Amino acid sequence: MSDYKAILEEEFEVLESIFPEELEKLSDTSVQIRIEPDEPSSSHPLSLNLIVSYPPTYPDTIPEFSLEEREDDDEDEEGEGSGELKEGEEETILEQLRAVAEESLGMAMTFTIASAAKEALGVLISERIRKEKEEDDRRAAAYEEAEAKRTRGTPLTPEAFNKWRKGFMAELKAKREKEEEERVRTMLPKEREEWKRRRDRLSGRQLFETSQTLAASDEGLYEDGAEEVDMRQYTREEREAERRLEEEEEEKRRRGLVFAADGE
Structure with a gap:
């Protein structure tokens, strides 16, 4: 147990020198490190807290770690927020961190895990940008296709003409009725x-x-002596x-x- 505490105290000192502003000691056996990509994106800001909890068998056993959104959503000095993870992204990153931790068994691994987390966030943002670009390209192609179809026009058929004429006459009737109402209103x-x-x-x-x-009297108009009506x-x-x-x-x-x- 004494070796366990000594190992943690020594690692905490190293971490504090590496992450003087990002590290926060939560207890004697857990820390919190603010993680951000090495190259932040202004259009996709993302900053998370990496929580690391050390078991008594550390470093022969990997620690427990999780990702949390930062509680303060206030914008930083550059006007960028902390962002948040989308569905499925957190588990993807944690799987990568567990794989890195497994490769570091038997030695201090917190710095390695934190570095892997920063790299994972960078990859995540790049993937988001790639997907957004693909979606923008898809929408642009769909728009161009719609415009091309519109400019090509639609073949005129009797059914299409009748449908258009019906709508046009209804629109014209409504317009005339509105104009008539306006004219009557001024009388x-x-x-x-x-x-x-x-x-x-x-x-x-x-x-x-x-x-x-009148309908019944049509025949009477043609009787003898009946006067023709103009x-x-x-x-x-x-x-x-x-x-x-x-x-x-x-x-x-x-x-x-x-x-x-x-x-x-």
Whole structure:
């Protein structure tokens, strides 16, 4: 046991000289070392804590070690955070560290393990960058293919044309209805009432198509002595002109009666 403690004390002194800022002694049998890649990446910052716990049979038995994300996620002086491991990455690194520790049995191995951890983080970041580049290349190729397909165009078929025409007519109808609503909104109340009255009035064609009386009287139009009807008089313009004429005649008759009454 005394040899075990002596071995650890001697190794801790060496580690403190190598990692003056990175090392933190957690207990008499465990330490924590901040691990970062030798060449940090500004786009992929990554800094972890390597926890090493020494068994009584150390160094003939490999220590227990784990990786933890740094508790302080504050950015460093260069504005970079500590980052974090993704799924499966931690176990991959730990397997590599165990293999290195097995090769160092019988001698102080903490520095070797810490160095292997730093190297593993560097490889991990390089792998992340490689995968991201492959994904960017894949997306770029997909985009170029989509653009090429779009510029080549789609063969015009009756089905495609009908589908386009249906959508175009619906869009045009909605646009006209919106414009009509905007126009009505600017009308005076009296103008708006007149617009509604004219809108709700059936045209001659609508009256003809919907009225059972008119539909049933078609044959009567051709009976002997029946006067031929000019359907043009049922247009909106003709009805409006006829209505205005009747109103003017009615006004003249009314005025004539008033003048006649005054002369008596």
